[in-house]
Amino acid sequence: QEAYREMWENLNLDIAAHDGLLGVLGKFYGDIYMSQQGRLKGMEYLDFVLSEVHGLRIKELQDAKAQGRKIIGTFCVFVPEELALALDAVQVGLCAGADAGKEAAETLVPRNTCALIKSFIGFKLARLCPYTESCDLIVGETTCDGKKKAYEAFAEHAPMFVMEVPQTKSPAARALWKEEMLRYMARLEDLTGKKVTAEKLAEAIKTVNARRRALQRLNRLRAAVPTPISGRDVLLINQVSFYDDPVRFTASVNTLCDQLEERIKAGEGVAPKDAPRLMLSGCPMAVPNWKLPYVIESSGAVIVGEESCIGTRNTRDLVDESAGTLEEMLDALADRYMKIDCACFTPNDERLENVEAMASDLKVDGVIQYALMFCQPYAHEGIKVEKRLTAAGIPSMSLETDYSMEDVEQLKTRVEAFLETV
Template identity: 40%
Template sequence: MEVIKDLPEVFEEFAEQRKNSFLTVKELKDKGIPIVGAYCTYFPQEIAMAMGAATVGLCSTSDETIPVAERDLPKNLCPLIKSSYGFAITDKCPFFYFSDVVVGETTCDGKKKMYEYMAEFKDVFLMELPNSQREEGLKLWKSEIIRFKEYLENKFDVEITEDQIRDAIKVNNAGRRSLKRLYEVMKHDPAPIKGQDLFKVLYGSTFKFDRKAIPAEVDALVDKIEKEYAEGIMQEEKPRILVTGCPVGGATEKVIKAIEDNGGIVVTYENCTGAKSIDKLVDEDNPDVYDALARRYLNIGCSVMTPNPNRLELMGRLIDEYQVDGVVEVLLQACHTYSVESKGIRDFVNEKKGIPYISVETDYSQADIGQLNTRIAAFIEML
């Protein structure tokens, strides 16, 4: 008989998923399954999945390894880049240690130079990401996806067929549909669950190696949330917050906690771990699989794109659909693209959507928790 777990238990399981996957990655490696590690939402997972590889997001969200990274990298560099490099060079990230290849991408200047150093001690495949979403950019990105496929074929002595890629697209799309269904439970007012619990599942699911298992697990969770909501189990009515900006996870979850400890509730995440990475599906009907993948991934609205209308389009939709009362933007110190774009985001939120906005600049230390609480409490009180 299947034991039906309580929601808090399920949320904790997802929260522990990253740690639990440390063992799984070794088991996969022992079975001879190739491991492909990556750092970015632009990484076209389906190409690696098509050859039977396991794909995983690499450690980059803790200040634990930053002092070591700063021996090689400047102190005034984005903490995400320093953390990524620190985990790599100290071998403190099992995912990195067991990866046969790490896929980098030329998203920002700091990252692409850091990958040069990383390539001195690890196989790094660097994908040249265009700076814009014009047709010329699309052509370049499609050619980069094909180049990545050919690299994997040569490195692992395999053939990757278009049918295998199509199968991988279907698997990932199914996972995206289920995760989208999950975060859409937050359209309810009042919200059915805490934003922190929603985040545990969104973040935890990125560390599940068995992608085919995601839809069943997440769908069962959504059904349980909806059932309890219908029975009157829900959160109190609170100001509804959208979180945007730099990638959130690990150390920066302190911002989510500060919002929810001070009377708000995060109903939607526009960041990489949230809607940005799940919102759009790969077109399964496009006869050209490389074009389908290139379009889907290049359309992600990250601040490295110029101009970046897709971020505003997604944010505007989320603000309307989730009845958002205020927007909190998370800016990592020295993340130039997001920091510069924050003026455009503030103008859009204040003027076009007519709601309040606040940006909080932070890093991976816990030193600013008091200040974060003070600023966010004042912001939520104003709402």
């Protein structure tokens, strides 16, 4: 840690508070991750990345900046990483999964704002996140009301660009989204002093698709009975996918998948064959939000799928790689991103279909719907999802929580009661 102190000081972090954060994070990680039995060798890479999350990766970002590359921060899977990569920029998903700087955040946004929003504001105001401080541009999006209003306030503290994400899937909405992508591309070209070319964009599309394919492969393999990897580990892999170098990350996930294949061949699992198989569905679990998966898996169940943006919503759809011209590629990108079934869309029937299909493909015993407190879009859709699952004969339950640890025991009681019924 000492080796990085100067870098953190240069980023103007609050060093004492940051030391405290790393201490808590290290302990939390030890309890939730390192305590697991029978982990795969390939997870050592993830452990390493996580242990260096504020160290080596930040150093890499600083080195990239020294070479003139720009750092782009995001909070939503709607922001097309392909455009940043095509301009040699580095895109990182900013952490929004811990209760840090909450009091400060509540001076900018109302108290009844979801924990994810308060978290990214808190990290900024309390000067705790070296990623946020490394960014040349932070890209917001008009998804839920909480986020879009929060970005107005956040823009007073950070260099922001907000993309207008439509709320329906009509042809007019698709046209608006394409325009917004072009507006964003122009902003990025201005920032980097470069132009997106067909060649560079094709390469970027391949890079991001390769990462999606590796994660799809992981999701197919974990569906085996018994499941060869814990849900906690897969969540971590998805979380790391947002800030690690995409090419290196993809190679590591594929290596891990090779190990999973061997494990499956040998019939080995991380949990007994008859352990209840659950799927999570709903709000994204941003790093280091590991509370609910820990509660679920320490109750004897195993998580075999996450229907969320830090899960299959981010990896399910690929960009069509057959486009030849720049214009065709931009259309292919726009089409792919418009398939995202975020609860901010109305209507959003495709999500109901996707949740049901995923639950039956994975042969789950039940679905736990997860909503962050004060999240209107996912709480509303939770009612519809539950009806749909009930009609399909799939047990489900809904949990609302935030990032505090106060309700751990209560969550455990509810999860255990649910497990009795599946």
